[in-house]
Amino acid sequence: MQLKNVCLKFSTFLCLICCAFSQSNFNNEAYLNKSLNEITWLTAHNSHLNVFDNVVLEIASNQNLSLDKQLYYGVRGFMLDIDLLQCSKLRSLFGSCSCEGVCLCHGSCSKSHDNIKDGFLVKKLEYALKKFVKFLNKNPNEIITLFLENYVADTKILQNVFDRVKHFNQLVFNPYSPEWDVLRKGWPKIKEMIASNKRILIFDDEKKADHAGKAPGFIRSRDFLLENHFGWHNDFIDVNLSNFKQIKNLYNSSSIKMEISRCVSLHRTMGQLNWSENKTLDLNFREHENSLLNSEKMFLFHHYYGVSAKSIFIDSLTVKLMNTPEFVNERLKRRCNPGINGKKPNYIALDFINENTYKDLILPFNI
Template sequence: MRLRPLRALCGTAALALALPALSPGQAAAAVPGFSVYLQNYATGLNAAAAGGTVAAHNPKGNEDHQQWVPVAVDGGHQLRNADQSNVCLSRNGTSAVTAGCGSAGTTWTITAGADGTWTVGVPGASQYLTGSGSDAAAVQLGSGGDLARWYLTPVAHATAPMPSADTRRLDQVTFLTTHNAYANGADGNFASFPVSLFPNQNLGINRQLNDGVRAFMLDDYAVSGRAVLCHNSCDGVSNPVPLATDLQRMVDFLKARPGQFVTVFLEDYAPSDVLKSSLASVNGLNDVLYRPDQEGVAVKGWPTMADLAARGKQLLIFSDRTRSADSASGWAARDTFGVLYQREWTVENYWSMGGGIGGSDWSCYSRWGTGRPLTVDSAAFHPLFVMNHFRDYPIGSTIETDNGKLLNRAQNFCTPAARKKPNYLAVDRYEVGSPSPLSTVGTLNTYVLAPGQ
């Protein structure tokens, strides 16, 4: 038997540690032959053809040369850009570039790894396509590690019918969500002039509930020892609506309608003790409050909607604060009284599509940066995906147009960006748009993504 040099053996061992391999007995997956996004495992960013170079970009559907088609050729595969003729992924030294598909350096070894990831390597060498941690930075060749692991995310995911009502899980369902639900001009004052002229919603909380809204984004501030709802600031806002008032509306609605489920997302500026006191004043809240942190959900996964209904657990509350920020402020952890730290349980795309008028930016990427990309997932626990679809300023005609495009963005931009279907669709003025946001939610609730993609 011919012995291999020690350097080669050491390099191979190091690479085996750096790039997780398939489990023993696990069959290697076939390289897909359809359009995919070359999406980095560590950052969630996509490899985009950019004028002869290849850069890591925020996922942007079909608008940014981010779609590639793997094609089997002698010695491996080419990755051909889906919307540019005769443009292939190539290499020049340690840089990833694009070149004509007949050029040298366009053949790659694409190998299946753990957790549905792949490596894209130089044939016969220990060099691998390696991503970057920031948008617009160059994609390079490197020796391994998580930045050298990629998803071949389908441009169009295969789907399966939504499971039956008694078996579907919470993380398989999509809920209509109102952005700044309290800023509606119907329930009370929410902002000082001129922000008060631009309500995000037209209808009050009770009407939203009756119309089918099942998740609410609320901004709470501490004023005179209680949590109240204001937009940007409570300065100059007379008689803002107390958080407890809107929560009471939701609890009363849920108690009258067993089986319904509501989620609250707090943009949370109140100290823990103020928030805790406000929640304690809501009659019946603890009866319906769902505590996944006390049920091992982070280890075993989300329960079925039928199980939640049978136990009367109908309300989930998240805060956008972090555990570390509360600790640094000397405040009690919010999950000690049932308010969960959202970043531990969800992923969420960046909230703005741009200004109130003009063109919109449909990029779909994490509001919390590449340290917690939308693609975060595990075999047992699937973070809930909050998809924001609104702009900096609520302008009526723009909202109506944007809401009519919600299904397109959800299916063709944000689902592949997160590798999961949105669980919450957050919009302004949910009652406008064609198809309406509620209709879009209904469409998403007819299917789940097929496993193994």
């Protein structure tokens, strides 16, 4: 594994070490003594939608790296869409059914399996889980988080998938269990999770299912996760280009109007048709009586457009800047405050984690 260390500053409140670390870096006391919610992980949006794992066309992909390469690049958060796919007898007869069971699709398999965005060789969920288990077995101080866009209604079906992947269940961290009881005790330290070998977190978004809190390992997102809405709604502001080292010389003006969407609460707008600016992120808000206060939750920062065609639908300047630390910091500071009051993200979700026109401004970041 090629190693490189890049120091990245978001502002005075956030300094992250980027790219893949050697194993020895995870043995230092400063890391081991941090609580889970004191660390930031690079997260890949639709991590399974790449030309290597799903044989998806490039125009429909959200990542340029395979899951294996994402792991070694520094990704520790993986956003996966899963659904139950049952093949028709006709498709099975002609061998055109690449996946049956719980599969990695883009959205619902039942609605979009034949759509170009799902690729030609859709993989089973086990395919990804085995890769994560293999990586964790080789790297005993690492932690991985899965964010499931979940369309599987039957908890038992999902649990059966987990049961079939050797060592997976033993690695799953359950914040509801009496041992951890995060709602009462708060987040554990990294060294405690390592000592117990509980190093996989599974956040379930509950689009259709109600697994979380009932089946071991499924974490109801709104209980423990603060999330901004992933939608971008033509929010333009003036951005000072002097903050962008290699961009400022490309334009005559010192500032340019760019799209940087506000941080509206995902959970507070869930199920609503209208985008509501009144539901911005609020650290003093509690989603429901059995959840952590927002200030105590981990913060998943959605920072992608949700489209994969890159510059076809997005202005070229924003595409160039999207994954730069300056752009991320600008959005956090200008569009997420004062609601988050400088709270640093624990997960920063990006498309094309390895891609940027200006390579020295790429934002892979790791713990």
